[in-house]
Structure formats: C-alpha cells, structure tokens
Amino acid sequence: MVPGASVNRGVALTHTFDCMKLHQAGMRSVVALMGSALYEPQRCALVGRFRHVVVILDGDVTGRKAGKTVADRLRPHCTVQVVELPLGTQPDQLSMEAARGILQPTLQRRLAVW
Numbered sequence: 478m479v480p481g482a483s484v485n486r487g488v489a490l491t492h493t494f495d496c497m498k499l500h501q502a503g504m505r506s507v508v509a510l511m512g513s514a515l516y517e518p519q520r521c522a523l524v525g526r527f528r529h530v531v532v533i534l535d536g537d538v539t540g541r542k543a544g545k546t547v548a549d550r551l552r553p554h555c556t557v558q559v560v561e562l563p564l565g566t567q568p569d570q571l572s573m574e575a576a577r578g579i580l581q582p583t584l585q586r587r588l589a590v591w
Contacts, residue, residue, distance in 0.1 A: 486531065487506040487507070487523065488504050488530070488531045489515075490508065491511075491513060491534050495567065498571060499568060503577060514546075523555070524551065529555060530555055532544050532551075532559045534562075536565060545559065
C-alpha cells in the first residue's frame, strides 16, 4: 500500500460502460482499464489512490485470465479482490439489482480473498 492513498477502495473494470453501470449501482470509485491489460501508469494511479482494489473484468476466459494477472501486479502494493462474473457476462450487462448484489458482499470484505 502506498502511504497517503486517498480512498479506501476502488473497482477496476474493463471498459467505460462497465464503470457507468457500477457507478449507477452505488460504487463511486470506479476505473476503466480500457482493455484487459494493466499498464504501469494505470498501476501507479490505482495504488496511489486506493488501499484496496476490486478487479471485475469480463466473465470470459480472457477476462478471467486478465483478472488474475492484474491482481498479481497490484497485490504487492495494495490488497486485491477478484470478482469473477458468470461465463459470458460483462459488467455492463448486469441488471442494477445484480450489480448491487455483486458490490454489497464485495464492499463488506476487508481482506484479499484471491
């Protein structure tokens, strides 16, 4: 964790529409990676702002593999939780109720679970 991180928890997602969906569901600190890779400037920005990062990428093979890779790159610097969506599901396709259902238990956890 970077000393002085300004917000406790942020959510890293694949695209901007994913961010809009989770923001509408009540999560204010959402970040779009604009793909399934985490580049160094993005990593620095995330760990500079958040003590805990929840990674929610697309529910396909690529998204699941990328979620693990993103988590591995963040984990030395902050706590990380990976939320795997059902196969074939993207965050922006979730109903508002389903998005809130994913966020609620995720936001209640304090330790990395992956």
